[in-house]
Amino acid sequence: MSPSELIIPHGHVLRYTLKERLTHWVAAGAYIYLLATGLAFWSPWLFWVAVILGGAPVSRMLHPWAGLIFFAAVWNMYVMWAPQMRHTDVDRAWWKAVRYYSTNQDDKMPPAGRYNAGQKFLFWGFFWSTVALLASGVVLWFPEHIPWNLRFLRYISVVAHPAAALFTIGLFLIHIYMGVFAERGAFGSVIRGDVSIAFAKRYHPGWYDEIVGGSSTPRK
Amino acid sequence: MSQEILRIQKISGHAGSVPGEDTQRQYTVCKLIDTTTCIGCKACEVACMEWNDLPFGETVFGNTYQTMPETRWNYWNLILFNEHEREDGTLMWLMRKNQCMHCAEPGCLAACPADGAIVQYTNGIVDFQQANCIGCGYCITGCPFDIPKMNPKTNRVFKCTLCTDRVSEGLEPACIKSCPTGCLHFGSKVDMLDLAGKRAKQLREHSNFQNAGVYDPQGVGGTGVIYVLHDATKPEIYGGLPRDPHVPWTVKLWKGPLKWLGNVAMVGGLIGLFVHYLRFGPKAREDEDINPRGEKS
Ligand code: HEM
Ligand code: SF4
Ligand code: SF4
Numbered sequence: 001m002s003p004s005e006l007i008i009p010h011g012h013v014l015r016y017t018l019k020e021r022l023t024h025w026v027a028a029g030a031y032i033y034l035l036a037t038g039l040a041f042w043s044p045w046l047f048w049v050a051v052i053l054g055g056a057p058v059s060r061m062l063h064p065w066a067g068l069i070f071f072a073a074v075w076n077m078y079v080m081w082a083p084q085m086r087h088t089d090v091d092r093a094w095w096k097a098v099r100y101y102s103t104n105q106d107d108k109m110p111p112a113g114r115y116n117a118g119q120k121f122l123f124w125g126f127f128w129s130t131v132a133l134l135a136s137g138v139v140l141w142f143p144e145h146i147p148w149n150l151r152f153l154r155y156i157s158v159v160a161h162p163a164a165a166l167f168t169i170g171l172f173l174i175h176i177y178m179g180v181f182a183e184r185g186a187f188g189s190v191i192r193g194d195v196s197i198a199f200a201k202r203y204h205p206g207w208y209d210e211i212v213g214g215s216s217t218p219r220k
Numbered sequence: 221m222s223q224e225i226l227r228i229q230k231i232s233g234h235a236g237s238v239p240g241e242d243t244q245r246q247y248t249v250c251k252l253i254d255t256t257t258c259i260g261c262k263a264c265e266v267a268c269m270e271w272n273d274l275p276f277g278e279t280v281f282g283n284t285y286q287t288m289p290e291t292r293w294n295y296w297n298l299i300l301f302n303e304h305e306r307e308d309g310t311l312m313w314l315m316r317k318n319q320c321m322h323c324a325e326p327g328c329l330a331a332c333p334a335d336g337a338i339v340q341y342t343n344g345i346v347d348f349q350q351a352n353c354i355g356c357g358y359c360i361t362g363c364p365f366d367i368p369k370m371n372p373k374t375n376r377v378f379k380c381t382l383c384t385d386r387v388s389e390g391l392e393p394a395c396i397k398s399c400p401t402g403c404l405h406f407g408s409k410v411d412m413l414d415l416a417g418k419r420a421k422q423l424r425e426h427s428n429f430q431n432a433g434v435y436d437p438q439g440v441g442g443t444g445v446i447y448v449l450h451d452a453t454k455p456e457i458y459g460g461l462p463r464d465p466h467v468p469w470t471v472k473l474w475k476g477p478l479k480w481l482g483n484v485a486m487v488g489g490l491i492g493l494f495v496h497y498l499r500f501g502p503k504a505r506e507d508e509d510i511n512p513r514g515e516k517s
Contacts, residue, residue, distance in 0.1 A: 041333040041356065043483065044235040056334060056354040057375065104500045143357035144370040154361040155470040158331070159478060166482045170489060177493045184502050202504060 027073035091117035113206035136161035230340035232332035257403035260315035264395035271394035300459030322444030327467035331362030364465035
């Protein structure tokens with residue numbers, strides 16, 4: 001899509017296509033299920049979560065399958081977004097100024113493109129954690145088929161899987177906080193697909209310049 | 221009230237106190253296996269199958285005196301056979317009755333996430349409660365002896381119960397009852413250690429087994445099944461008995477520090493974000509259409 005085609009009437013711009021939104025919600029739905037059932041087996045205090053989700057044996061049976069769906073969705077994100085997630089000089093400057101970002105002094109931030117450096121970090125953090133979760137998750141899926149002399153794989157996986165999950169939980173909490181509470185309008189962008197021109201200008205000035213500023217360079 | 225519950229001193233995946241902790245004055249039971257007098261007749265294998273009503277499976281002949289390569293979910297008790305060549309070139313046929321060791325600090329129980337799927341009774345017996353098992357197989361990873369086995373049809377894990385049903389009625393386990401040579405003994409841990417020590421001493425002093433000794437590995441807090449070995453310095457030759465078994469350190473890391481760090485980080489993160497919102501609020505209201513550079517859009 002050429003930049004100017006992203007502009008839609010009534011002062012809005014298209015931020016996410018239907019394909020992008022569907023992928024996001026498949027990943028989100030699978031992730032929330034994985035989070036709930038995973039945490040149930042992580043802590044005895046949360047075991048009841050597995051019980052209300054259809055019983056603990058059912059949760060154990062479905063968690064790895066949901067993991068495969070989650071991985072497929074994240075892989076699709078990788079295919080769609082990886083080129084836009086490359087680290088740039090603006091991102092380096094963004095990280096240096098991150099304390100202004102976290103204290104809502106956005107006017108002191110360097111102009112982010114379609115994704116700011118924090119969002120890129122979230123993307124790569126999720127991507128690599130998901131690879132690690134898949135690799136360790138497959139071992140946890142069939143521990144009885146891992147030969148005794150390869151048992152170190154199980155010993156690594158029981159630590160690697162929850163450690164990677166915890167890392168994603170940190171990312172996830174910040175992601176929800178930013179998308180639902182801090183940046184009003186961001187949640188709508190993954191539901192309806194569009195954001196207001198003001199939103200684009202405020203949070204992604206580089207991207208805004210590309211589409212509205214009439215520049216003919218394709219978005220990066 | 222059910223006595224079963226009051227007999228539980230350790231329980232897996234359980235939030236809150238343990239029902240039977242500190243309630244009974246039972247002594248710790250123990251099975252003693254004297255490998256030096258085992259003839260590998262497999263009466264104990266049959267007795268185990270019979271008493272526990274286990275469904276039959278195919279045996280696997282591997283050109284040795286062993287019924288199958290390893291224990292199965294429905295075959296809990298297996299005599300491992302090993303032909304061992306000694307330094308002087310003579311051969312020994314080593315027979316070791318393999319089954320759950322009923323560890324004092326069981327790795328299976330530590331790893332299990334399901335409430336009450338693995339329990340340890342006050343007499344020390346470690347027992348799986350298949351009704352509570354979710355089939356995750358974490359116990360397989362926790363066990364240093366490769367004992368818990370999954371029933372592929374039901375996804376529940378099984379192993380030797382030390383005939384907990386017989387023992388709670390004051391009987392000895394079925395395997396003990398069947399042994400024709402008297403190489404199996406059952407009693408309190410104290411008595412069995414005493415008997416095993418005497419037998420090992422006898423082997424050292426009256427036979428040519430200078431290294432004879434008792435196998436009661438302290439890495440898992442001692443076990444409810446102990447062995448007398450001709451050569452206690454080389455437990456590996458007895459079908460791979462681990463020299464110094466421990467619950468894998470990654471399992472301890474996972475169930476210990478990682479759990480606490482993770483919980484503190486998750487709760488701390490939630491509180492932190494909430495406080496951040498109270499302090500700074502949203503970056504802008506949805507209806508605010510002045511961008512941070514101060515221009516009207
Ligand atoms: C990507 C593919 C994944 C596969 C194949 C997979 C598979 C598994 C398996 C087989 C287990 C063992 C018991 C159970 O079923 O709960 C497990 C545990 C767990 N999973 Fe996953 N999983 C995946 C992704 C995830 C994700 C994205 C999360 C994020 C929240 C997650 C969180 C957990 C947690 C917290 C546990 C419990 C760890 C513990 O008991 O300490 N998993 N996973
Ligand atoms: S498979 Fe093992 S660890 Fe998992 S619930 Fe069953 S007994 Fe517990
Ligand atoms: S030998 Fe394995 S299954 Fe038996 S109590 Fe010890 S850790 Fe558990």
